[in-house]
Amino acid sequence: MSESNRTVKEENSDNKYLDMDLLRFTTAGSVDDGKSTLIGRLFYDSKSIFEDQMEAIEKSSKSSGEEDVNLALLTDGLKAEREQKITIDVAYRYFATPKRKFIIADTPGHTQYTRNMVTGASTADLAVILVDASKGLLTQSRRHAFISSLLRIPHLVVAVNKMDLVEYDEKVFDEIVSEFRDFARKLNITDVTYIPISALKGDNVVDKSENTDWYKGSTLLHHLETVKVDADENIIDFRLPVQYVIRPNQNFRGFSGRISSGHIRPGDEITVLPSGLSSKVKEIVTKDENLEIAYPGDSVTLTIEDEIDISRGDMIVRKNNVPTVRNDFEAYVCWMDEKPMDLNKQYILQHTTRTTQMYAEELVYRMNVDSLNQEEADELKLNEIGRVKLKTSQPIFFDAYQINKRTGSFIIIDPASNITVGAGMMRAGSTVSKDPKSDSKRSSFVSPNVVWEPWNISREEREKRNGHKANVLWFTGISGAGKSTIAKELERRLWDEGKQTVLLDGDQVRHGLNGDLGFSPADRTENIRRVGHTARLFFEHGNIVICTFVSPYQKDRKALKELFPEGKFQEIHITCDPKTAQERDPKGLYAKAIKGEIKGLTGFDADHESPEDPALSIDTDSLSVEEAVDEIIKLIK
Amino acid sequence: MSENQKDSHLKELENEGIYVMREVAAQFERPVLLFSGGKDSIVMFHLALKAFHPGKVPFPLMHIDTGHNFPETIEFRDKLVEKYGVELIVGSVQESIDAGDVEEETGPDASRNALQTRTLLDTLKEHQVDAALGGGRRDEEKARAKERFFSHRDVFGQWDPKNQRPELWNLFNGRKKPGENFRVFPISNWTEMDVWQYIAQENIDIPELYFAHERKVFNRRGVWLADTDFVNRMDEEKLETKTVRFRTIGDATCTGAVLSTASNMEEIIQEVASARQTERGNRHDDKRSETAMEDRKRQGYF
Numbered sequence: 038m039s040e041s042n043r044t045v046k047e048e049n050s051d052n053k054y055l056d057m058d059l060l061r062f063t064t065a066g067s068v069d070d071g072k073s074t075l076i077g078r079l080f081y082d083s084k085s086i087f088e089d090q091m092e093a094i095e096k097s098s099k100s101s102g103e104e105d106v107n108l109a110l111l112t113d114g115l116k117a118e119r120e121q122k123i124t125i126d127v128a129y130r131y132f133a134t135p136k137r138k139f140i141i142a143d144t145p146g147h148t149q150y151t152r153n154m155v156t157g158a159s160t161a162d163l164a165v166i167l168v169d170a171s172k173g174l175l176t177q178s179r180r181h182a183f184i185s186s187l188l189r190i191p192h193l194v195v196a197v198n199k200m201d202l203v204e205y206d207e208k209v210f211d212e213i214v215s216e217f218r219d220f221a222r223k224l225n226i227t228d229v230t231y232i233p234i235s236a237l238k239g240d241n242v243v244d245k246s247e248n249t250d251w252y253k254g255s256t257l258l259h260h261l262e263t264v265k266v267d268a269d270e271n272i273i274d275f276r277l278p279v280q281y282v283i284r285p286n287q288n289f290r291g292f293s294g295r296i297s298s299g300h301i302r303p304g305d306e307i308t309v310l311p312s313g314l315s316s317k318v319k320e321i322v323t324k325d326e327n328l329e330i331a332y333p334g335d336s337v338t339l340t341i342e343d344e345i346d347i348s349r350g351d352m353i354v355r356k357n358n359v360p361t362v363r364n365d366f367e368a369y370v371c372w373m374d375e376k377p378m379d380l381n382k383q384y385i386l387q388h389t390t391r392t393t394q395m396y397a398e399e400l401v402y403r404m405n406v407d408s409l410n411q412e413e414a415d416e417l418k419l420n421e422i423g424r425v426k427l428k429t430s431q432p433i434f435f436d437a438y439q440i441n442k443r444t445g446s447f448i449i450i451d452p453a454s455n456i457t458v459g460a461g462m463m464r465a466g467s468t469v470s471k472d473p474k475s476d477s478k479r480s481s482f483v484s485p486n487v488v489w490e491p492w493n494i495s496r497e498e499r500e501k502r503n504g505h506k507a508n509v510l511w512f513t514g515i516s517g518a519g520k521s522t523i524a525k526e527l528e529r530r531l532w533d534e535g536k537q538t539v540l541l542d543g544d545q546v547r548h549g550l551n552g553d554l555g556f557s558p559a560d561r562t563e564n565i566r567r568v569g570h571t572a573r574l575f576f577e578h579g580n581i582v583i584c585t586f587v588s589p590y591q592k593d594r595k596a597l598k599e600l601f602p603e604g605k606f607q608e609i610h611i612t613c614d615p616k617t618a619q620e621r622d623p624k625g626l627y628a629k630a631i632k633g634e635i636k637g638l639t640g641f642d643a644d645h646e647s648p649e650d651p652a653l654s655i656d657t658d659s660l661s662v663e664e665a666v667d668e669i670i671k672l673i674k
Numbered sequence: 675m676s677e678n679q680k681d682s683h684l685k686e687l688e689n690e691g692i693y694v695m696r697e698v699a700a701q702f703e704r705p706v707l708l709f710s711g712g713k714d715s716i717v718m719f720h721l722a723l724k725a726f727h728p729g730k731v732p733f734p735l736m737h738i739d740t741g742h743n744f745p746e747t748i749e750f751r752d753k754l755v756e757k758y759g760v761e762l763i764v765g766s767v768q769e770s771i772d773a774g775d776v777e778e779e780t781g782p783d784a785s786r787n788a789l790q791t792r793t794l795l796d797t798l799k800e801h802q803v804d805a806a807l808g809g810g811r812r813d814e815e816k817a818r819a820k821e822r823f824f825s826h827r828d829v830f831g832q833w834d835p836k837n838q839r840p841e842l843w844n845l846f847n848g849r850k851k852p853g854e855n856f857r858v859f860p861i862s863n864w865t866e867m868d869v870w871q872y873i874a875q876e877n878i879d880i881p882e883l884y885f886a887h888e889r890k891v892f893n894r895r896g897v898w899l900a901d902t903d904f905v906n907r908m909d910e911e912k913l914e915t916k917t918v919r920f921r922t923i924g925d926a927t928c929t930g931a932v933l934s935t936a937s938n939m940e941e942i943i944q945e946v947a948s949a950r951q952t953e954r955g956n957r958h959d960d961k962r963s964e965t966a967m968e969d970r971k972r973q974g975y976f
């Protein structure tokens with residue numbers, strides 16, 4: 038790779054700072070092992086503490102009655118934590134020496150530990166595991182080692198702390214080292230460095246200690262400054278998840294993203310997933326200059342020789358070196374939410390730049406992170422790690438985490454709360470096929486979802502020509518509330534403005550498409566499901582889709598929402614006093630219900646569940662049709 | 675492949691910043707870039723230019739104007755907007771005061787810095803902004819050390835430090851309910867030094883205020899404040915002419931100058947390297963209480 042032009046512009050190369058590189062590391066330890074003290078010590082001895090920071094911690098130390106300046110205070114972040122004297126989450130710290138810039142993901146050692154350490158470890162090149170020399174190797178240290186190996190942190194440092202408490206005894210150190218070594222062997226961890234230190238007194242942290250003349254290795258800081266991390270990158274398998282398409286004019290179409298792995302040059306043959314179409318790289322564009330070659334981590338924009346429809350979530354890869362394309366696979370999942378993983382619940386999976394719906398189909402086993410035993414379990418709870426079979430609605434393009442961290446990792450999101458509830462790493466061995474096309478067809482998703490083939494002409498393209506965005510306006514409310522009247526007027530107004538519109542009305546659909554369905558809760562659900570997918574077809578074809586359905590059940594409407602990209606499905610609640618509705622009775626339904634001819638009429642003897650969070654709520658007792666339409670147009674303008 | 679050396683730290687930070695910019699453009703409908711005219715927001719804008727080249731930056735700039743800005747800052751802002759043809763949205767604290775939404779502080783330490791929060795939230799709401807890119811860095815202040823790249827805010831614009839989404843690998847979860855929004859910090863991992871080094875490396879234009887110049891100042895509790903119409907100077911605070919520069923540019927009422935002769939980038943970097951005070955140490959607003967920043971963040975401050 039002699040033409041490597043990664044170094045910054047030549048003329049600047051006499052500036053020292055430009056030669057610095059970056060090391061991200063995480064620190065792991067149980068409560069009171071001395072982690073905060075160690076970080077404080079690294080900062081203090083490497084002169085990364087400012088006077089005002091020092092002043093602030095001196096003040097804090099004094100006011101809490103401590104005699105020495107407490108270096109640990111330097112890294113204790115939030116108010117609540119300071120009061121409770123515990124750290125809650127991952128905090129990021131920065132310091133630099135003339136050789137390197139360091140980013141520390143500092144994770145606290147209490148009960149939420151697994152979740153926090155996994156988070157901190159996900160971006161780390163190295164982990165420092167603290168062991169308290171006076172206590173010896175504890176269960177927690179094994180857990181830290183296990184998580185480091187699971188997250189494939191390539192380099193470990195075992196810092197045996199509080200050596201001052203054991204008179205700097207070589208034997209104590211040796212024992213801990215040999216115990217850890219036995220354990221690490223099982224975990225397939227290769228690069229481990231052991232250092233005896235005292236964070237409190239400063240031995241072997243920045244300066245070499247005179248108390249440990251039996252120790253011949255480097256100090257912690259020296260090790261951090263010199264450990265080689267560039268060899269860890271996968272520069273073979275080219276993967277570019279497309280983040281964003283840049284299209285300033287007719288003549289330029291660039292596909293932007295950050296290269297996950299591998300390298301690429303202009304002229305290289307590429308394949309685009311999921312379409313499977315091939316082309317060649319024309320240029321690698323950056324604002325500074327077009328590149329001759331690009332590497333993992335580079336944020337670039339590719340142009341290609343042929344016109345292929347590519348959008349966010351697609352992946353550009355090297356021809357004949359494609360990742361696995363599947364919608365079912367196995368992964369190690371770390372659960373991060375109070376509510377346990379639910380095997381019957383639909384989640385959202387975010388992987389590279391792609392998001393799709395997913396189910397956890399089966400919990401194969403749970404990992405006991407202390408004993409490393411595989412345990413049978415029917416639940417995965419907060420801070421637990423398990424092997425899980427997953428199924429997604431759309432195929433995803435991935436590599437085993439082991440060989441590619443960026444394309445082998447994902448997060449799980451709860452669609453109700455939008456919170457990140459899990460983190461996963463794809464397993465090796467669950468992958469077979471190398472042919473993207475046959476693969477995506479073969480494995481089909483369980484109902485109620487489908488695999489969506491890419492559209493021939495993308496929605497974005499249609500929207501561009503139509504001159505407006507597509508979206509879905511879902512009118513819900515009892516019969517007689519005014520849904521259809523408002524919808525018709527709204528559609529007319531939009532149509533007159535030159536918009537592409539579709540109006541889907543409950544009655545129409547029930548005559549044709551859903552003629553086989555009645556009004557039982559199950560049939561109502563199915564009715565709404567079909568309409569949702571119909572709306573989706575129109576939506577993907579660039580229309581503003583207006584749907585007017587009683588749709589009394591919250592859960593049905595929620596399921597609909599999941600069919601559409603964020604913000605594209607807007608619920609509009611049309612309401613009025615039930616008495617008004619009965620008076621209006623446009624279809625004579627209330628009259629029939631009063632006579633007892635029909636049962637389960639929503640708004641009469643069946644409830645309508647109001648939307649929790651409608652985009653708009655319109656009370657037709659107080660608004661005229663025109664005013665209602667004005668409101669809606671304002672919403673979508 | 676031993677020649678494949680690791681990226682310089684600035685290159686890596688730039689790549690990361692560009693990545694975050696593009697995620698924001700892709701995941702949100704109506705993002706804005708909060709632009710104060712200070713060096714951090716200038717660097718952010720520079721990253722945005724790179725992220726979308728040869729296209730235009732696909733979101734407007736938003737400036738929350740306390741009305742107490744240094745004229746140099748406003749001038750700089752307007753020139754930049756004109757040069758790159760971007761849209762500028764200004765949220766005016768003066769208007770919030772006039773509308774009776776907030777009350778002007780009184781007394782010698784009166785500042786509009788805290789009032790900004792309300793104007794910011796109102797302006798975001800008015801423009802239905804769902805993501806606001808901010809130049810906050812985690813090294814600035816303790817409370818920021820735990821801040822995420824994608825920081826979720828509830829419908830009241832509030833930040834809940836206990837209820838933050840874990841952020842793993844480079845996967846940013848920007849999902850939200852209607853009315854909620856995000857603050858996004860593309861230069862989270864940069865330090866003050868990184869910002870200066872990058873400005874030097876990229877030759878980025880910054881306001882003159884950052885370079886040493888002569889100015890009438892007075893000393894208040896160890897902080898050199900500029901003499902402007904907006905600051906209530908006490909009789910015993912006497913004016914002196916000093917050679918100073920600013921390490922951060924904020925509201926003139928609470929941004930202190932440092933005594934310095936650094937008049938070019940090299941000298942500034944030298945000075946930052948040997949600095950004994952964090953840059954926020956010169957900001958009066960953080961000195962008010964030890965957890966000042968955190969309290970304001972909860973209320974929706976940047």
Ligand SMILES: Nc1nc2c(ncn2[C@@H]2O[C@H](COP(=O)(O)OP(=O)(O)O)[C@@H](O)[C@H]2O)c(=O)[nH]1
Binds near residue numbers: 066069146201
């Ligand atoms: N004797 C001794 N005490 C230490 C050392 N490192 C930390 N400590 C003490 O151990 C306690 C816990 O330290 P702290 O850094 O808060 O631990 P953390 O919970 O891992 O962050 C404090 O009282 C420290 O002063 C050390 O090297 N030697």
